[in-house]
Amino acid sequence: MKQELIRNLEAESKNLQEIIRRSGERLKKAPEGSIRRSIQHGNSFYYHCFSDGENEQRTYIRKEDSELAERLMQKQYDRKILQAAEEQKKAIERFLKKYDPEALKNLYKELPQDQRSFIQTDVIDNRTFAERWRAVVYLPGEFQEGAPEYYTIRRERVRSKSEKIIADMLHTKDIPYMYEYPYKLNNGKIWRPDFRILNVRTRKEYIHEHFGMMDHPALFSMITGALRSSGRRRPAHWRR
Numbered sequence: 001m002k003q004e005l006i007r008n009l010e011a012e013s014k015n016l017q018e019i020i021r022r023s024g025e026r027l028k029k030a031p032e033g034s035i036r037r038s039i040q041h042g043n044s045f046y047y048h049c050f051s052d053g054e055n056e057q058r059t060y061i062r063k064e065d066s067e068l069a070e071r072l073m074q075k076q077y078d079r080k081i082l083q084a085a086e087e088q089k090k091a092i093e094r095f096l097k098k099y100d101p102e103a104l105k106n107l108y109k110e111l112p113q114d115q116r117s118f119i120q121t122d123v124i125d126n127r128t129f130a131e132r133w134r135a136v137v138y139l140p141g142e143f144q145e146g147a148p149e150y151y152t153i154r155r156e157r158v159r160s161k162s163e164k165i166i167a168d169m170l171h172t173k174d175i176p177y178m179y180e181y182p183y184k185l186n187n188g189k190i191w192r193p194d195f196r197i198l199n200v201r202t203r204k205e206y207i208h209e210h211f212g213m214m215d216h217p218a219l220f221s222m223i224t225g226a227l228r229s230s231g232r233r234r235p236a237h238w239r240r
Contacts, residue, residue: 002101009092016089023082027075035061035072048072126200130176133198141180141192152179162210163194176200 033050036058046069047058061069100106104123111119124132143157150158152167156179163179170177180192195208 006096006099006101009096013089013092013096016085016092019085020082020089023078023085026078027082030075030078031068031071033072035069035076046072126203129203130198130200134176134178136178138178138181141182160210166195166208166210170195170197 033048036047036049038045038047046061048061048068049059050057061072102125105125108116108119108121108124108128140156143159147159150161150164152158152164153171154167156167158164158167158179167177167179176198178196180194181196183191183193185191193207193209195210197206197208198204199206
């Protein structure tokens, strides 16, 4: 989100630069002098004004000279928009120069390792968040005696060759996961989906259930029942 903020501000700075350029180009072509509006008896009257710093001369702009009035109004507006755009661009540049999205995280990272466990922090970097997420301890699921043995790169036992492939791919791509993490459902039962996965950037968790035997009616019923009990909707696509 912070990187998105920086990108948005950089984009806005470019947009302001373009506004400054276009306003400046129009001002170069604008007529001399300025425009002043006077209201008399509820009617607006416009005057073409010239000033030498001490005295001001005004000439009434007649209806047939409305184009001159329009150009002077545009000049007046462009001066204001140019000044405002330059001020906003400088404000963004000052902010970006001082803003460090990692400043708060670095305060925690700079602490000695043995002190971090005593500190409660609301700001940690993605790497530390992932490490803490991975460090959660839980009892693995049980395997029936004589069941085929498959082991991942992390030397954890899984139930199928497909699950080994998935686990190894996640590990190779440095995507944090937990195999058969136990969820307690609303009915009190324990459900162990194949993979609990963390998106480190968004810090959102996802459940990946490898439906390798979805043609088996009992298994299909068990999984859909667990999804309903946990409040989760049936996935849009089922892997069979």
